[in-house]
Amino acid sequence: MSIEYDVLIVGAGPAGSAAAIKCAEAGLSTLFIDRAALGRHKPCAGILTNVATYVLDELGLRLPSSLLSEPGELGIFYVPPSGRVNGGELKNYHVFNLERDLFDRWLVEKAVEAGAHLQTETTLVALNQGDCVEAALETADGIRKVKVGYLIGADGALSTVRRYLESRHQPLLTVIQEYWEAEGEFGDYFYTILNTKITPTYGYLLKKRGSLIVGTGSIKPKQAIESLGSLKDWLSKEFSFRPLVLKKREVGFLPYGDCYLGCGRILLIGDAAGLCNRFSGEGIRFALESGIAAAESVKKAEHSDAAALEFYKQQMQPLLDFVKETTHLHSRDDVWREEFVLAELKRYNLW
Incomplete structure (x- = not known):
């Protein structure tokens, strides 16, 4: 089975949408899935900091009133x-x-406009990686197997992708x-x-x-x-x-444990990676920043002998240091x- 997509993004919250926008804009064929229907509800206080609006600028977006x-x-x-x-x-x-629900939906729609292929009500049920990543996806029509170059896990604090990569409970x-x-x-x-x-x-x-x-x-x-x-x-x-x-x-x-950015050709972003201000609970900015960084790292790896994960770790180090500082508070x-x-x-x- 040949590679169907350059990137599979699991999870359609802000992190996944940011990654999908940047991947699609970079010319990467992108499959973007979520287990829920479009417009799903996320329990959240729904606060966006000023700094996060600057991250939206990196996506070419301005927050609508x-x-x-x-x-x-x-x-x-x-x-x-x-x-x-x-x-x-x-x-x-x-x-x-x-x-928050309107914000999430807006970002998903922007990802689709950028060229990402959205598939909702789709659940990741199996995962293997080697020279590529093989994933089994469950839909109402049954199980579909796909082979992709990279997988980006954006499926939240209870991340299925993260559980496939490490046995420790977050x-x-x-x-x-x-x-x-x-x-x-x-x-x-x-x-x-x-x-x-x-x-x-x-x-x-x-x-x-x-x-x-x-x-x-x-x-x-x-x-x-x-x-x-x-x-x-x-x-x-x-x-x-x-x-x-x-x-x-x-x-x-x-997320409240250690940050974990992934393994091999699988990168974790947002809450799935443990990226959250432990003191204030702020997570949307971290989600957007990590989504952008993961997409940029995958693109860089196309033209380099270095792994995408290494580029991603380097780009995320300042944010990881900040999260660590908030942990003890x-x-x-x-x-x-x-x-x-x-x-x-x-x-x-x-x-």
């Missing part, structure tokens, strides 16, 4: 262990408040968030609550199109549930939070968290 929620932009408000009175906003800094942060119709003293901010008495990681709160999203995470799922209850109790005291109607509750997962006590918030507020208030 139609992808933003209400409010479209949010400030950042840090709340230290001592409470709201000693917290504050980061002046002259904002993030974009996305409708530690995960369980994140629980609820959508509430509620009352309270909340502005147009993404509130970051740093208090180990509430959660060992962080809590967050934001407005999104008529709802108030309250969320927190923990390595232990049961602890995440308990932390969410503690957070809501604390919000009622600090922000006069009064929950009225629970609209939705959802669970998501963030959750182990910090409340004294450190108090000092951190104070230092950040002073730093941003200088401008």
